[in-house]
Amino acid sequence: MPSMINDLLLKEVKAMVEASPSFIVLDPSKLKASEQLKLRRDLLGAGAKMKVTKVNLLRIAVPAGAGTMLDGKSTVALVAASDMIAAAKIVADLEKAQKVSLKGGLMDGQVLDPAGIKKLASMPGKQALRGMLVNVLAAPIVGFVRVIAEIEKKKNPSAVPADAPAA
Numbered sequence: 001m002p003s004m005i006n007d008l009l010l011k012e013v014k015a016m017v018e019a020s021p022s023f024i025v026l027d028p029s030k031l032k033a034s035e036q037l038k039l040r041r042d043l044l045g046a047g048a049k050m051k052v053t054k055v056n057l058l059r060i061a062v063p064a065g066a067g068t069m070l071d072g073k074s075t076v077a078l079v080a081a082s083d084m085i086a087a088a089k090i091v092a093d094l095e096k097a098q099k100v101s102l103k104g105g106l107m108d109g110q111v112l113d114p115a116g117i118k119k120l121a122s123m124p125g126k127q128a129l130r131g132m133l134v135n136v137l138a139a140p141i142v143g144f145v146r147v148i149a150e151i152e153k154k155k156n157p158s159a160v161p162a163d164a165p166a167a
Contacts, residue, residue, distance in 0.1 A: 010060060017080065020082065021109075022082075022105070023079060023106055024087060026079065043090055046081065046089075048090075049079070050079045053075065068104075068111070069111070084120060085123050104116075
């Protein structure tokens with residue numbers, strides 16, 4: 001008969017998995033308490049949450065295909081994130097320092113291995129991608145305005161541009 005504590009933990013882990021379309025599974029056993037608190041704060045700043053739980057409970061909570069990453073240790077950490085790239089960057093930095101070991105993850109229904117998580121971490125963040133999109137969208141407009149300004153200069157070389165300071 002399952003214990004009441006395990007039932008409550010299972011409900012909490014299931015709620016976390018269902019609420020987030022993406023998550024990372026890692027082994028936090030090498031982290032000290034202060035490092036784990038710092039990791040939780042960093043993840044919270046990136047819009048992610050971390051829950052340390054038993055492998056058996058997580059195996060029940062995750063989709064069937066994702067159970068392959070849950071071999072080995074008896075406890076793992078589940079990082080549920082809305083912005084998977086930001087969470088992957090934080091976790092990958094700790095993995096480089098050999099503080100945690102990545103087990104895998106799930107992103108939009110697709111199972112990711114540790115190499116996939118590292119690839120996500122190497123991608124630009126959401127703000128950088130937005131900046132790139134704005135540059136791509138603005139480049140033709142800026143080019144068009146420059147061409148129009150040059151045509152106006154050639155037609156009327158004595159005219160002072162409106163944005164030029166008066167001497």
